[in-house]
Amino acid sequence: MDNNYETSFGLILNAGNAKSKSLMAIEAAREFDFEEAYSLVKEAEEDLRLAHQTQTDLIQGEARGEKSDIxxxxxxxxxxxxxxxxxxxxxxxxxxxxxxxQKVLPKEED
Structure with missing residues (x-):
């Protein structure tokens, strides 16, 4: 049962990081900092991949007959x-x- 909690919290951590980085990417894009925005999306996708792998492991375990406590x-x-x-x-x-x-807004002068 402890392993189930550890797995759940790992999933929450990685998914939460992906969500946070996605929001940060939107904030960067709002400032027209697209390099940072795309970098954050890439990081978010990696966090999501880790979270999704945890979910996949749970599903595959269930398919092998390993019961998980819900x-x-x-x-x-x-x-x-x-x-x-x-x-x-x-x-x-x-x-x-x-x-x-950004393409349609008038350019600001320095």
Whole structure:
């Protein structure tokens, strides 16, 4: 059971990091710092990959007959994973929109 909690918290950690970096990417894009925005999305995708691997390991274990205790923390972890996936997609879309916006806004003079 302790391993299940450890797995759940690892999933929460990685998914939470992916979500946070996605939000930071949107903030960078808002400032038209697209290099930073894309870098943060790349980092978010790596965090998401780690979280998704944890989920995949749980699913494969279940398929092999290894039963997992389902508890509120594991459900919460799955929510974090889903939210992180959506947030990365949203960050990519926001970056694209800000890139388009930068092209049509008048240039500020220094």
């Amino acid at each position: 508890n509120i923390i594991l459900i919460h972890a799955q929510d974090h994973l889903t939210t992180a996936m959506i947030m990365i997609d949203q960050a990519k879309e926001f970056i694209h929109v800000y890139e388009l916006l």
